[in-house]
Amino acid sequence: MWNRFLDRMLRHLISEGTLDIVWPDGRRVRYGDGSGPKARVTLTTPNIVKDLCLRPIMALGEGYTDGSLEIPEHQLFDLLTLLARNEQRGGMPAWFRGYSYMRGAVGRWLQRNTPLTSRRNVSHHYDLSEEFYRLFLDRDMQYSCAYFKDPGMSLDAAQAAKKAHIASKLRLAPGLRVLDIGCGWGGMALTLAREHGVHVTGVTLSRSQLETAQARARAEGLSEMTDFRLMDYRELTERFDRIVSVGMLEHVGLPQFPTYFAKVSDLLTRDGLALIHTIGRTAPPRPTSPWLERHIFPGGYVPSLSDLARPMESANLWLADLEVLRGHYGPTLHHWRDRFEANVKTVRAMHDDRFVRLWRFYLVACEMAFEEQQQAVFQLQLSKQQHTVPRTRDYLYSQPAQATSQVADRSLQSA
Structure with missing residues (x-):
């Protein structure tokens, strides 16, 4: 049958x-x-x-x-x-659409992502060993979409360009207080502190990531300019001049979007500025893949713009700028996949054949999604006041912005 x-x-x-x-x-x-x-x-x-x-x-x-x-x-x-x-x-078949609708309804319940479940979800994926992630990420361990200003750029150069592009949008100046929500292994925070003279507080729910970020700060002599914490962003009470969050919104979960944007608003000073970098759908909302939800990113959800508009509006935030990065994450994932396969014997020795197939399927499926489906990356620039940022985007592509990218790339080469 x-x-x-x-x-x-x-x-x-x-x-x-x-x-x-x-x-x-x-x-x-x-x-x-x-x-x-x-x-x-x-x-x-x-x-x-x-x-x-x-x-x-x-x-x-x-x-x-x-x-x-x-x-x-x-x-x-x-x-x-x-x-x-x-x-x-x-x-x-028609029944599959009904099944998808049911999964979407159930997903809203599964994505409640309380502080307890959020910590467990993050640990599931990010508390794999640092040595494993170093096998396929760039030298700065950026686990998010790179920025290929030139298709022939190396992964390291494209990740440096991504950080420089974000730094330009943050309008940084020495002495500003910056919050990095979901700081990962510390690469973004350390770059901003080193290159722009700002003080960065980074929060993560991964103990492994925390230990790596703190060790890197000590090794670079940046401990006084950074403060890495094992902490849920919802527990923060300080005010910050700038907030950056790269690749974290996908882990928040649909029911928590109002809480997330309200917290960003609450933590920003009156003339503050935030840059949220997230995977996004350029199509109507769709439930998370059940395989991805169970095996890779429990509690995760990729938002459509329609999911984000009302929470941002309710938080009384200006959407000062929205940039959609197309054609960048597919090449990023292809680099990761090539590096993973080049080191597959080491991965197999660390884990087993099943783990290799699981991660191969994950990397291939995600690359395909960005190449074939309506998935991109949103960069949301948020402020409390209309004129916190210039009226035009000219400031992003001025000579200083280009110089910032070159400095960041040189810093990687010397690492």
């Missing part, structure tokens, strides 16, 4: 591209119009057939991870691209 059901699903779904399925009984069936992209999938157990019928997104990721669904490594990106393109053409 399940074989027939999945066969009908695939015949209805795959109208573009070529998908070859090897069924558990050895039969080979081709779906699609014979064009590219092309992929071959081998289903090794009867149970995976049933799972693909009942919960296709979860079963695809879990099946690849546990080996019940085999895909040649070099075809994984093509397979996910093929499936995404056909899903966008409306190829999924």
